[in-house]
Amino acid sequence: MSPIFILSLIIAYFLVLLAISWFTGKKATNKTFFLANKKAPWYLVAFGMVGASLSGITFISVPGKVGNPLDQMSYLQMVLGFGVGYVFIAYVLMPVYYKMGVTSIYQYLEERFGTAAYKTGAFYFLLSRSIGASIRLLLVATVLQEILFSAWGIPFWVTVIFSILLIWVYTFRGGIKTIIFTDTLQTAFMLISLVLSMVLISQQLDLGLFEMTDAIASGPYSQIWQFNDFWTNNHHFGKEFIGGFFICIGMTGMDQDMMQKNLACPNIKDAQKNMISFALVLLIVNVLFMGLGALLFMYQTKAGIVIPLNEAGNPKSDLLFPLVAMNSDVFGLSLGVFFLLGLIAAAYSSADSALTSLTTSVCIDFLDIEKKSEERQVAIRKRVHIIMSGVLFFIVLELYANLDMSAIMKVIFLAGLTYGPLIGLFIFGIYTKRQLPSIGLILVALLSPIISILLFTFSKELLGGFQMGALLILLNAGLTFLGLLLISKKKKTEPSIA
Secondary structure, eight states: OOHHHHHHHHHHHHHHHHHHHHHHTTTOOHHHHHHGGGOOOHHHHHHHHHHHHHHHHHHHHHHHHTTSTTTTTTHHHHHHHHHHHHHHIIIIIHHHHHHHTOSSTTHHHHHHHOHHHHHHHHHHHHHHHHHHHHHHHHHHHHHHHHHTGGGGTOOHHHHHHHHHHHHHHHHTTTTHHHHHHHHHHHHHHHHHHHHHHHHHHHHHTTOOHHHHHHHHHHSTTOOOOOOSOTTTOTTOHHHHHHHHHHHHIIIIITOHHHHHHHHTSSSHHHHHHHHHHHHHHHHHHHHHHHHHHHHHHHHHHHHTOOOOBOTTSOBOGGGHHHHHHTOHHHHHHHHHHHHHHHHHHHHHHHHHHHHHHHHHHIIIIISOGGGSOHHHHHHHHHHHHHHHHHHHHHHHHHHHHHOOSOHHHHHHHHHHHHSHHHHHHHHHHHHOOOBOOHHHHHHHHHHHHHHHHHHHHTHHHHTTSOOOGGGHHHHHHHHHHHHHHHHOBOOOOOOOOO
């Protein structure tokens, strides 16, 4: 597949997104940008959230994990934890947000604890979502660099600018209203790409539908459940299920990016229907991605494909899907085209909403944009949108130079560090009536991740070989909750007047 063809495909794809942006951005106000005027159909939100939640990381990294003998399909254990987490979000968290009528979910913390809690929650969102969005952009930029821009001698930093610029162009006007529609289109592209990729690879393995299902289920990559050795096994069911539950609550229920789409629904019942439908579809899609991973590694064995090694000498399994898909000598243009469309759709459906939610958080949570005139609001919002694009650019370059692990594991690890204090704060606010001192609250929120990472790093030495794995986020949230409990005071009651 020639670089010119690849570039033409990308340009054609984004012209479609620009057309959607033009239609949805007509007469757009800040209310349109932030909440789509509270008129978003729940079924569109649910379908589009699949792509935003999965991202390019799921598209490439989840299939790549299947080939690891220690992983295989154990990720499904965490996905089941996600499912329970979505129920908690729908029936515990979302009623709180809708009752308060918030634009930014961190406004709840201001109402409950005051300005210090509000700013602390918003800060952790900015930190976590900036890093998470950058990892997603890093993955897609790396693939684009490998299959397209390297052939022209274009440096990686230019590829990153190109990737971010494409997002900025179609989101700066319509914001969340545009994204709800573009996410729907991009999710459709991603799912079509997933299914057709499985079909085309199965044909190369001489497998029909039932033979394919049997080969995946009975093959060497089908191990899901791991109940042995809770103490030292990172992939034990208990660790991954509990970790998945808390990661879901943090990365969806307490994340402005994901909740902003839900808050765009007209009412709480529609938002809850959206969340439960989304959870069911997400489970099915993750199962399909793991099935795709099994097929990819079966094909790798048959075709003798060599996966490039990283600096530590380990296979860069995230690159297996691109290597297979772009082999036009075997698959022709079909698999490569579907792969590119699916990758771009998956990557940008997550990154575009992240850029919009980061802009929303800065404007609402730190600049008090709602207290300014409409004309001033629009100017500030556009300026912040550009600045946050620049922030993502520099974080991507920093991650590119310093991180070396599976992309999905980067996100899970960093989520454990940055979402833990958010979970602790929200749970403390919802399930207690106690008050918190501002300085103490900030200190607890800062110290909990530091203590957590120290315990995570030295758990083997301190706890007799204990592997924390996905329980990092539970530890962090638990330390935050305990610290807040220790510094809290009973809520003062006003004396009654007889």
